[in-house]
Structures are given as structure tokens and as C-alpha cells.
Amino acid sequence: LTRAELTGRLGVNRSTVAALVAELVALGAVEEERPGSTHGAGRPSLVVKPCPERVQAVAAEIGVDHVDVVLVGLGGTVLSRRRRRLATTSPPPRDVVTVVRALVGDVLDDSAAGDVVVGLGVALPGVVRESDGCVRFAPNLGWTDEPFGALLTAGLDGLPVRVGNDADLGALAEHLRGAGRGVDDLVFVAGEVGVGGGLIVDGRPLRGAGGYAGEIGHMVVRADGRPCHCGSRGCWETEIGMAAVARALGVPAGSIDDVVERLGALRRAGPDAPVPELEHLGRFIGIGVGNLVNLTNPRLVLLGGLLRQVYPFVAAAVDAGMRTTALRAPAEEVELAVPGLGGDAVLLGAAEAVWQGLLADPVAGIRTSATMGQLRRRLG
Numbered sequence: 001l002t003r004a005e006l007t008g009r010l011g012v013n014r015s016t017v018a019a020l021v022a023e024l025v026a027l028g029a030v031e032e033e034r035p036g037s038t039h040g041a042g043r044p045s046l047v048v049k050p051c052p053e054r055v056q057a058v059a060a061e062i063g064v065d066h067v068d069v070v071l072v073g074l075g076g077t078v079l080s081r082r083r084r085r086l087a088t089t090s091p092p093p094r095d096v097v098t099v100v101r102a103l104v105g106d107v108l109d110d111s112a113a114g115d116v117v118v119g120l121g122v123a124l125p126g127v128v129r130e131s132d133g134c135v136r137f138a139p140n141l142g143w144t145d146e147p148f149g150a151l152l153t154a155g156l157d158g159l160p161v162r163v164g165n166d167a168d169l170g171a172l173a174e175h176l177r178g179a180g181r182g183v184d185d186l187v188f189v190a191g192e193v194g195v196g197g198g199l200i201v202d203g204r205p206l207r208g209a210g211g212y213a214g215e216i217g218h219m220v221v222r223a224d225g226r227p228c229h230c231g232s233r234g235c236w237e238t239e240i241g242m243a244a245v246a247r248a249l250g251v252p253a254g255s256i257d258d259v260v261e262r263l264g265a266l267r268r269a270g271p272d273a274p275v276p277e278l279e280h281l282g283r284f285i286g287i288g289v290g291n292l293v294n295l296t297n298p299r300l301v302l303l304g305g306l307l308r309q310v311y312p313f314v315a316a317a318v319d320a321g322m323r324t325t326a327l328r329a330p331a332e333e334v335e336l337a338v339p340g341l342g343g344d345a346v347l348l349g350a351a352e353a354v355w356q357g358l359l360a361d362p363v364a365g366i367r368t369s370a371t372m373g374q375l376r377r378r379l380g
């Protein structure tokens with residue numbers, strides 16, 4: 001925004017905006033530049049924009065068999081990234097903390113000693129208690145009531161940690177910065193090994209009484225279907241999760257890499273090559289989406305994670321499946337798409353959770369945060 005726009009939106013005078021901006025410039029949070037084009041006479045108002053290099057958040061995404069960690073600058077720029085495979089599926093939380101700590105150390109090495117790290121946001125496929133990051137239930141990680149937030153905080157020597165559900169964070173990032181900008185009603189479907197959902201309703205995240213809303217992967221779509229890791233049967237994720245995609249493609253269900261590689265080979269074969277094995281899967285994606293359309297009347301449904309790579313092959317089947325379950329009126333208003341932030345939606349959402357804390361009081365937040373140099377010494 002320009003200084004003039006800030007003055008108008010905040011309803012304060014120009015000198016107050018100048019003083020506030022100067023304070024944030026001194027802290028390295030924002031920078032000012034002359035606008036690209038000038039209209040009319042007079043001196044153009046300076047544009048105030050986030051400075052991505054100096055104030056940073058670390059974000060981690062815990063998958064069933066891998067951990068991704070990125071360093072994100074203010075404004076959402078990914079500055080550095082690392083990925084590590086986990087040796088086992090269903091890894092103990094302490095082992096995951098060790099991996100996260102090592103990867104955080106690696107991404108910090110890419111920054112200058114004086115840069116400020118505001119906190120660590122962590123996304124994982126499970127039901128998370130927001131207040132303390134306790135993982136109440138993550139069936140595909142094999143975790144129940146694990147105090148993961150407390151373990152991480154201890155393991156990262158006091159770096160502020162926020163833990164959240166991967167799909168909730170993906171929905172947040174897409175709503176603020178991705179395909180869902182300006183869309184007040186959207187559903188983000190995070191399809192990996194399991195399937196989660198993040199819902200924005202009337203412009204706000206749908207949380208539910210305990211913050212656990214959106215477990216759409218466990219909507220039952222087939223009462224006599226396959227057993228699910230949650231203990232139920234015929235859940236949506238048994239029909240469209242990674243195991244179902246692997247079954248359809250005829251690859252081993254154990255590795256998401258094999259599934260992604262096979263999808264890549266199909267893509268290289270050309271967009272017109274039909275993939276009949278995936279038709280049934282596409283239909284079931286659509287049946288579940290239709291249920292969500294009936295429930296929340298979204299403007300936009302984003303298919304993220306592995307589903308982002310599946311969707312282009314089965315868009316017609318998804319649409320047909322949706323129309324078998326969705327009522328006509330809400331179905332007329334919905335658009336299906338893939339995330340605008342691509343494969344980074346969940347990671348950027350985890351960083352967003354850190355920024356939201358900072359935005360409440362940026363000056364105090366930056367002044368009390370550790371520098372890269374301090375963190376590196378603490379993490380050894």
C-alpha cells in the first residue's frame with residue numbers, strides 16, 4: 001500500500017503514518033519504494049511493502065513418511081527449504097522433533113546472523129489442540145494424545161511454536177494469499193496418505209467447539225467399505241487417499257514417491273491419454289465434494305496435496321460424481337480448482353500462523369524475537 005492509502009485506511013494523519021512506517025523500517029519489517037508509474041502531477045506517495053529478508057518464520061510440514069521445513073520471509077517468500085524422509089512410517093513424536101530440529105538448523109544456515117526469527121509453525125495430518133499443540137489423534141501417524149507442541153518447544157530451545165492441522169493451515173494460506181483471495185466460502189481438501197479438510201465460512205475458519213472441525217476424510221461414503229485407520233469403515237479417505245490412488249495406478253501403496261512418479265509419467269504421456277483406472281477414484285472424489293457442497297455451499301473447493309496431481313486426469317469424473325450428490329442450487333455456485341500456492345499451500349499456512357501472532361504487535365514481536373545468530377548458538 002502507499003503511504004496515502006495507509007493514511008486513509010487507518011484514519012490517522014500523515015505524520016503518524018510516517019512515524020509508524022519509520023519504526024517498522026528501522027526494525028527491517030518493511031521497506032519503501034517509489035511507485036512504478038506516476039499519475040498526474042505532484043510527488044507520488046511512497047509504497048510500503050514487506051521486507052522479506054530480515055524478519056522470518058520457519059514452517060514445517062510433517063507427512064507420514066517425510067518432513068519439509070522452509071524459511072519464509074515476511075510477505076510469504078520462501079527463502080530456503082529442506083526435506084527429509086522418515087525412516088519409518090508411524091514415527092515416534094520424539095524422533096520427528098529430532099528431524100525438525102536438524103532441518104530448522106539447516107535452513108537457518110542460509111540466513112544472515114542478524115535476521116530475526118519470529119517462530120516456528122508446524123502443520124501435520126491430525127486433530128490438534130491449538131492451545132498447546134497436543135496432537136489428539138493422528139491416525140496415519142499412529143499418534144493419540146501426544147504432547148507434540150511441548151516436545152517441540154523443549155527441543156527447539158524456546159523458539160515459539162504453533163502446531164496446527166495441515167488442511168486448516170492450507171485453507172488459511174489459500175484464503176489470504178492463494179486461489180481463495182477474496183473468496184469468503186471455501187473448502188481446502190488436503191489429500192495425502194489421509195484426507196483432511198480446512199473450511200472457511202463467511203470469511204472465517206470453521207473451528208467447531210474444540211477447534212477440531214473439518215475432518216472430512218472421515219465422512220462415511222460407503223457404509224460397507226474398507227476399514228479406515230480411524231477405526232471406522234468406508235471413510236472418504238479409504239476411497240480417495242494415497243492407498244486408493246496407489247491401488248488405481250497399480251503401484252505399491254507404501255510410498256508416496258512411487259505414486260507421484262507414476263502420475264508424472266502419465267502426465268508426460270499427454271493430457272489426452274485417458275487413465276481409466278482413475279475414473280472410479282475421480283467419481284468418489286466428486287461424491288465427497290458433493291456432500292461438502294450440500295453442507296457448506298462453498299464458492300470454491302481446492303483439491304490439494306496428492307489430489308492436486310490427480311485432479312487434472314479426472315476432472316470430468318469428479319464433476320460427474322459431484323453432480324450425483326450435490327443439490328443443483330449450491331452446485332451451480334461452486335468452482336473446483338487446485339491450490340494457487342501449489343504444493344506450498346500448507347507450509348505457507350504454517351508460516352501464516354506465526355505471522356498472525358506477529359501482526360498483533362509487530363514492534364514488540366520483532367524486538368523480543370531471537371536473531372539467527374542467537375538461535376544457531378542455542379541449537380548447536
Ligand SMILES: [Zn+2]
Pocket residue numbers: 217218228229230231232233235
Ligand atoms: Zn476414518
